[in-house]
Amino acid sequence: MSGWVVIAGLGPGAEAMITPEATAAIDAATDVVGYIPYVRRISPRAGLTLHESDNRVELERAAHALEMASEGRRVVVVSSGDPGVFAMASAVFEAVEAGPPPWRDLDIRVLPGITAMLAASAAAGAPLGHDFCCINLSDNLKPWALIEKRLRLAAAADFAMAFYNPRSKSRPEGFAKALAILRECCAPERVIIFARAVSTSEQAVRVTALAEATPEMADMRTMVIVGSSLTRVIAREGAPIVYTPRSVEA
Amino acid sequence: MSGWVVIAGLGPGAEAMITPEATAAIDAATDVVGYIPYVRRISPRAGLTLHESDNRVELERAAHALEMASEGRRVVVVSSGDPGVFAMASAVFEAVEAGPPPWRDLDIRVLPGITAMLAASAAAGAPLGHDFCCINLSDNLKPWALIEKRLRLAAAADFAMAFYNPRSKSRPEGFAKALAILRECCAPERVIIFARAVSTSEQAVRVTALAEATPEMADMRTMVIVGSSLTRVIAREGAPIVYTPRSVEA
Structure with missing residues (x-):
């Protein structure tokens, strides 16, 4: 199976504000990466590896996600709110642009969320x-x-x-x-x-x-x-x- | 049972972008009001009355929702996207401010959505x-x-x-x-x-x-x-x- 990266917004905090498409992406993932408090919002399950990282390492986290997708893994990068508003989406695309050319042709999707x-x-x-x-x-x-x-x-x-x-x-x-x-x-x-x-x-x-x-x-x-x-x-x-x-x- | 008004955003179009809290409000409603194409996104069911109205009658639609809530009905005003961004929420609050004083104390909630x-x-x-x-x-x-x-x-x-x-x-x-x-x-x-x-x-x-x-x-x-x-x-x-x-x- 070919890998992908989904950058998904978890909304401001309430479970009831997470979109069904974000939930479905997490359900289909092999790996979830993100800032510690956001990854802790994801329920552990067999077949899913959770990768917590600290604040201010957004580019390293993005590169890690892209590397894993290159290896065929299905990776969700979690953000609070909407990933496109002062969150992880821009960091992932900065890493794509600075990274090895094959990263550009990965399947990368952004799923919007309820921003703060x-x-x-x-x-x-x-x-x-x-x-x-x-x-x-x-x-x-x-x-x-x-x-x-x-x-x-x-x-x-x-x-x-x-x-x-x-x-x-x-x-x-x-x-x-x-x-x-x-x-x-x-x-x-x-x-x-x-x-x-x-x-x-x-x-x-x-x-x-x-x-x-x-x-x-x-x-x-x-x-x-x-x-x-x-x-x-x-x-x-x-x-x-x-x-x-x-x-x-x- | 006392009435309420929920102003809910249905997101840009995909069902998978509607938040669970918006879906739950629609499931609990007795009445849904809104512009024709948005109301047509709601599945009919017993106990739910759908009220379609034309574009550019936002204030009349808002007043209708508030009147029904005053009578004890559970009313969802549907918007596309987010109701607070160029959509129905401001129209409802304009109607509240211009309307009879008891409308101010109605249970009125805005549920955010994925804006366009x-x-x-x-x-x-x-x-x-x-x-x-x-x-x-x-x-x-x-x-x-x-x-x-x-x-x-x-x-x-x-x-x-x-x-x-x-x-x-x-x-x-x-x-x-x-x-x-x-x-x-x-x-x-x-x-x-x-x-x-x-x-x-x-x-x-x-x-x-x-x-x-x-x-x-x-x-x-x-x-x-x-x-x-x-x-x-x-x-x-x-x-x-x-x-x-x-x-x-x-």
Whole structure:
């Protein structure tokens, strides 16, 4: 049997958000590779080898998956969320491009998943219901100046904004700087959502105004969504509903 | 039993991309409402009433769902893709805000789905693997000047861009104007992907350069993705792989 690589998204955490096609790929695999907490979401079974690796070794993990597929194995690379959004798909294709030519002709497929911003948006209402952008706030792999430029242009465009990796342990100051930039560009009442561990038993969604937001409201498990200038909050007895209307008046 | 409204995303077309939680909600429903082609994706069964409605009556459909839930019915509003991305969730919350106060305290949940840009990105490789934005090119509900402004600022930010509704029958000229703006702002070799009917039997993905793109390459079933300046194409025997690397050099 010829080998393949499937890069599959496991969604934000809940089993009920994993697509049937991702489940089917895992059921057909001989090997699953990925970052430790994601591989631990896969049930062991006879005939399946689980390969856990640490964070920040994405290229080595990708090359390992491609090597195994070259040898005829059926390999699933697991990501949380969607593999194409700040996850493993780009790392696999970087490894393909840098690797031996036969890797290009391997059977490689990406299976989309529920990325964190969609789950966070759904938990809060529909803050991404109009035009928006999606920015990784980590400056591990890009200069901070580019993040700052994109924040200012996104505010000028009046996009809603979804932020991945708002605050890492190693660089906690980045999110404080991002909030300061947003306060220069947006009104103090601009809606901001902190959605932590969405779809898990620890889910916590906090809705506040930009003026009231503090860096400590985000951690590594938090998705931050900033509304556009038109984003609205519907107050009610339970958690408020946040949504961005479909229309913009001329 | 008390009523509820679930706004569920059915993904881009393939049954295997519908999340188990969306399927479970449909299985528990007494009523499903939605645009005709989406409701036709639901299997009829005893105890379930299917309510099909036409396009452009989103607010009436939302109000109908909320009314039925007020009367104790269990209602699923179906969207294609993700209900929070240019789909029914914002329409339901607009109806809640404009409607009678008791609607605010109804049990209303949004279940995320695989939105078209994630499926299109996966079919092409990983073009959305770095910062990106997402713009609805239809000017039905917003002025064209705002679309133009957002396109120019997104190009200045060097975002990859995902375009929903690139070309409608009633307003075919919008996408030609968008291409002209992008040609002013981006190099001629900028990668552009036309992903039609992704995940269905009619799926067709075309990868070309901005200089070669024509308005006729998109129709109402096409998702258009424009790469950032760093997006790469890996040529190979089969369809090329398009991806955006994770890193930007300082």
